[in-house]
Amino acid sequence: MSSSERFDCHYCKDSMLGKKYIMKEETQYCTKCYENLFANCCEACSLPIGCNFKDLSYKDHHWHEQCFKCAKCSRSLVEKAFAAKEDLLLCTECYAHDYSSKCSTCKKTIMPGSRKMEYKGNSWHETCFLCHRCQQPIGTKSFIPKDSSYFCVPCFEKQFAYQCCACKKAITTGGVTYQDKPWHRECFLCIGCRRQLSGQRFTSRENYPYCLECFSNLYAKKCVGCTKPISSLAGAKYISFEERQWHSECFTCMRCSVSLVGRGFLTQRDDLLCTDCGREK
Numbered sequence: 001m002s003s004s005e006r007f008d009c010h011y012c013k014d015s016m017l018g019k020k021y022i023m024k025e026e027t028q029y030c031t032k033c034y035e036n037l038f039a040n041c042c043e044a045c046s047l048p049i050g051c052n053f054k055d056l057s058y059k060d061h062h063w064h065e066q067c068f069k070c071a072k073c074s075r076s077l078v079e080k081a082f083a084a085k086e087d088l089l090l091c092t093e094c095y096a097h098d099y100s101s102k103c104s105t106c107k108k109t110i111m112p113g114s115r116k117m118e119y120k121g122n123s124w125h126e127t128c129f130l131c132h133r134c135q136q137p138i139g140t141k142s143f144i145p146k147d148s149s150y151f152c153v154p155c156f157e158k159q160f161a162y163q164c165c166a167c168k169k170a171i172t173t174g175g176v177t178y179q180d181k182p183w184h185r186e187c188f189l190c191i192g193c194r195r196q197l198s199g200q201r202f203t204s205r206e207n208y209p210y211c212l213e214c215f216s217n218l219y220a221k222k223c224v225g226c227t228k229p230i231s232s233l234a235g236a237k238y239i240s241f242e243e244r245q246w247h248s249e250c251f252t253c254m255r256c257s258v259s260l261v262g263r264g265f266l267t268q269r270d271d272l273l274c275t276d277c278g279r280e281k
């Protein structure tokens with residue numbers, strides 16, 4: 001037989017005419033040479049995975065089909081879901097029993113791959129994480145914890161939240177109390193200029209809240225000297241004389257402008273004069 005008619009194993013050169021062979025990268029090998037040269041070793045039994053066996057692989061590891069089993073219960077994992085833990089392959093039941101979270105409501109295992117809710121170290125099945133009031137699943141919606149229970153926002157507002165006396169909506173965070181009534185911070189406004197009063201000094205008149213500026217402009221006495229409001233609420237000192245008022249810094253001699261605070265003075269019609277200017281003709 002001529003060399004052109006021969007069909008030999010690339011490695012051992014034995015004839016493969018009429019025999020089973022395997023091609024690898026366009027080169028033929030007899031089954032024995034192929035297994036010796038290229039077959040993977042099984043992770044479980046350490047034997048080569050021959051041509052007559054299925055080679056099952058996971059993350060660069062290989063198994064015979066009959067060796068691909070749960071490391072704990074030894075059930076076959078072929079065509080089944082499994083999980084890996086510390087280089088061990090486990091069926092979902094064994095993995096869940098040993099490593100998965102337990103639902104805080106039903107106390108059952110939360111199986112791998114199933115949706116779960118987590119909050120402050122506790123876990124729930126998605127269908128077990130319910131609003132304490134309406135008993136509907138909270139899912140990915142916002143919720144509010146109270147004591148050891150959890151409430152969806154609408155139920156919490158109905159059961160616990162104060163209602164703002166301005167907008168009548170629930171106060172869920174923060175808030176201001178004025179005259180024993182609750183307000184949102186953004187709703188507690190000066191009745192005059194409508195600026196927020198939360199965190200600011202303010203006063204009231206006839207039960208209406210005012211910022212100091214509006215109260216002074218509307219109700220405070222006016223300084224005879226500068227005609228600006230005198231507001232004792234802002235800590236301003238003032239002088240009163242014959243039903244007229246002055247800021248202490250405005251209480252000065254009409255002619256020489258020297259301060260009259262703590263000093264004697266004279267009157268000339270509506271004007272105030274220091275004693276020196278008052279004696280001048």
